[in-house]
Amino acid sequence: MLTIKEKIAEIKKKIDEALANVKFTKSLYEIKMKFMGKGGEVSDLSKSMRDVAPEDRPEVGKQINELRCWADGKFGELDEKLKAEELERKYAEEKIDVTMPVRESAEGAYHPNTLIRNELVSVFSGMGFEVFEGPEIENDYYNFTALNTPKDHPARDMQDTFYLSNDLLLRTQTSAGQIRVMENKKPPIKILSPGKVYRSDDDATHSPMFSQMEGLVVDRGITLCDLKGMLDEFAKKIFGEDVKTRLRPSYFPFTEPSVEVDVSCFECGGKGCRLCKGTGWIEVLGAGMVNRRVLQGCGIDPDEYTGFAFGMGIERIAMLKYGINNMKLLFEGDVRFLKQFKD
Numbered sequence: 295m296l297t298i299k300e301k302i303a304e305i306k307k308k309i310d311e312a313l314a315n316v317k318f319t320k321s322l323y324e325i326k327m328k329f330m331g332k333g334g335e336v337s338d339l340s341k342s343m344r345d346v347a348p349e350d351r352p353e354v355g356k357q358i359n360e361l362r363c364w365a366d367g368k369f370g371e372l373d374e375k376l377k378a379e380e381l382e383r384k385y386a387e388e389k390i391d392v393t394m395p396v397r398e399s400a401e402g403a404y405h406p407n408t409l410i411r412n413e414l415v416s417v418f419s420g421m422g423f424e425v426f427e428g429p430e431i432e433n434d435y436y437n438f439t440a441l442n443t444p445k446d447h448p449a450r451d452m453q454d455t456f457y458l459s460n461d462l463l464l465r466t467q468t469s470a471g472q473i474r475v476m477e478n479k480k481p482p483i484k485i486l487s488p489g490k491v492y493r494s495d496d497d498a499t500h501s502p503m504f505s506q507m508e509g510l511v512v513d514r515g516i517t518l519c520d521l522k523g524m525l526d527e528f529a530k531k532i533f534g535e536d537v538k539t540r541l542r543p544s545y546f547p548f549t550e551p552s553v554e555v556d557v558s559c560f561e562c563g564g565k566g567c568r569l570c571k572g573t574g575w576i577e578v579l580g581a582g583m584v585n586r587r588v589l590q591g592c593g594i595d596p597d598e599y600t601g602f603a604f605g606m607g608i609e610r611i612a613m614l615k616y617g618i619n620n621m622k623l624l625f626e627g628d629v630r631f632l633k634q635f636k637d
């Protein structure tokens with residue numbers, strides 16, 4: 295039988311051996327539990343005090359206490375050392391070299407439609423317009439009837455419509471949004487309404503889906519001069535400082551009088567070139583004074599208020615401004631085309 299002293303010496307040796315190759319605090323704690331925890335060799339030693347003769351107990355107790363102190367010291371010391379090493383390793387692993395060159399990631403670009411839309415919104419919000427976006431699925435009333443285009447009206451033929459049911463359709467014009475705004479808001483009204491519209495139309499300059507930007511101003515004393523002044527400002531900002539505008543008489547059921555708006559050719563300065571087909575002018579949008587009947591239908595008194603409205607095709611503006619000759623390019627998503635708009 296080993297004496298307590300011998301047992302203690304043996305445990306110390308075992309602890310020393312167990313700790314010799316420890317690299318991580320986790321293994322250290324496991325070893326510590328094995329010796330010092332419940333059922334561990336050091337705890338068992340304390341239990342064996344019961345078998346020691348009463349006169350020897352003080353001495354044996356002292357020796358066991360010394361063993362505990364010694365072991366605590368050992369574990370504690372190694373714990374600190376390992377923790378410091380682990381921290382060092384963590385710092386080394388997480389170190390960032392701020393002088394390393396960055397890896398270039400492929401960056402997208404705004405679609406030309408988005409570029410023009412943002413530019414238009416920015417120009418008009420600078421003049422105090424607020425953006426209102428109406429629904430793409432409209433009913434017959436908002437898209438046509440309330441815009442003074444009742445069922446058998448010949449002007450319906452101007453826009454070939456996709457019907458979803460007898461009453462529901464894909465809106466053919468953002469003008470539909472004008473009605474929604476006027477129904478819900480009393481003048482002064484100054485809104486801009488960009489969005490997608492749909493028509494059964496498909497060639498180099500038409501697509502079944504395209505985008506429009508609508509504008510509407512209603513207040514006391516609004517005249518065609520206000521429209522002209524605002525259009526001059528818009529044309530300068532979008533096409534260039536030297537660009538002029540002109541109004542030509544036209545027809546839209548929801549405006550009276552109605553006009554077609556041309557800008558002087560920004561390519562040739564008005565002399566005549568391929569872009570303006572030799573005329574010096576380029577048609578950019580439709581506009582007019584809001585028809586009395588449209589105001590009335592929305593509960594706005596046409597004797598008290600007047601207004602103007604305008605609507606333009608965003609793709610058309612993009613094609614003119616960027617010299618794009620086929621509208622399909624704007625919808626095909628060809629990266630070789632799109633990346634040219636990266637600035």
Ligand code: DAH
Pocket residue numbers: 466467468469508509546549579580581582602603604605606
């Ligand atoms: N909605 C017309 C179209 O799609 C464009 C338009 C013309 C809008 C005159 C207007 C306007 O607001 O006053 O062809």
